[in-house]
Amino acid sequence: MVQAEWGRIQAPVSCVCIVAAQAYALPRVSARGAVYTPPRSGPGRNNAFGVLSAALFGEPTLYGPAKFGLAWNLQQRTWVHWDGNTRSPLVRNLAASLGLGAPLIGQRGVLEFAAVERHTRLSEQIRPPRYPWKNDAALAERGRQHFEAQCASCHVDTQAAGDARLYALDDVKTDSNRARLFDDHQAELYNRFFAALEVPGYEPPREPPVRSTGKYVAPDLAGVWARSPYLHNGSVRTMMELLTPAAERAKAFHRGTRAYDESDMGYADGGPYRFDTTTPGNSAAGHEYGTTDLTVQQKRELIEYLKTQ
Numbered sequence: 001m002v003q004a005e006w007g008r009i010q011a012p013v014s015c016v017c018i019v020a021a022q023a024y025a026l027p028r029v030s031a032r033g034a035v036y037t038p039p040r041s042g043p044g045r046n047n048a049f050g051v052l053s054a055a056l057f058g059e060p061t062l063y064g065p066a067k068f069g070l071a072w073n074l075q076q077r078t079w080v081h082w083d084g085n086t087r088s089p090l091v092r093n094l095a096a097s098l099g100l101g102a103p104l105i106g107q108r109g110v111l112e113f114a115a116v117e118r119h120t121r122l123s124e125q126i127r128p129p130r131y132p133w134k135n136d137a138a139l140a141e142r143g144r145q146h147f148e149a150q151c152a153s154c155h156v157d158t159q160a161a162g163d164a165r166l167y168a169l170d171d172v173k174t175d176s177n178r179a180r181l182f183d184d185h186q187a188e189l190y191n192r193f194f195a196a197l198e199v200p201g202y203e204p205p206r207e208p209p210v211r212s213t214g215k216y217v218a219p220d221l222a223g224v225w226a227r228s229p230y231l232h233n234g235s236v237r238t239m240m241e242l243l244t245p246a247a248e249r250a251k252a253f254h255r256g257t258r259a260y261d262e263s264d265m266g267y268a269d270g271g272p273y274r275f276d277t278t279t280p281g282n283s284a285a286g287h288e289y290g291t292t293d294l295t296v297q298q299k300r301e302l303i304e305y306l307k308t309q
Ligand code: HEC
Pocket: 147, 150, 151, 152, 153, 154, 155, 166, 167, 171, 172, 174, 175, 216, 217, 218, 219, 224, 227, 229, 230, 231, 232, 233, 242, 287, 289, 290
């Protein structure tokens, strides 16, 4: 089934992700001197807010591992992250720098603010990668109709920057840890932190940069072929599986290979990290849209269409 290798085009991105994931898996001495050893989240994921909260406030949270956020078309969104909790991309990047080891002395962050600004501007120019293998246009055209009937109401919205794409846990029914961990208390801690933070060149935002929503955003599906395994916690290996009722999805699989399964649209089951969907934060439940209304042939057509996004 595995027909392709995630090759040249993606290699630099995947390397960065793997290095970052490994960095997150190490015990971290926080900006405030506390030590926190997060569980291993595997390649391409981390428990970013758990790590940050431990590093900045000495308060580890519920374990809510999440895939790295969308790296492209960032300029289209006002609120970022899977629960739409952060308004300012600059604040997000400052938090990442401090969480990953930039020293904090009292309220003073020791980092080069101009570099964080430059990185933020550059990141807004990244565009989605094109599907690099063969695509059947006639099949994709039929798939477009299924997409419009089953998926577009949530995933395509002219108000992408607003909150129209946030869905309650009761609707989407995917693993709740990531949405629940960022509660009002966490939001308050971060907002106080960014109001008091001193970094030469940085001005605290006029409106609170962070909030708790308790929901998940229906992400833009541009470049979705490259985002496997799917859902915020990366618990569903292929698109065909996401279109399969949750009870029939794999209970465990491996992550970390670049081999790609074109037919089902997702990374092959291989690599050093065993993903166990029965452990906390890792459930492959929910998002059963299109699983029972479409035939297997229609699912293949839909997948062919998604490859064009
Ligand atoms: C009622 C709204 C809704 C409908 C309908 C819907 N989705 Fe989603 N979708 C969401 C939400 C919310 C998420 C984020 C859930 C999470 O990650 O826990 C999501 C996540 C996804 C993801 C994961 C993206 C990633 O980067 O991992 C894919 C792929 C996806 N949806 C495809 C589809 C397809 C295909 C359809 C149609 C068959 C569909 N969705 C129908 C709301 C919806």
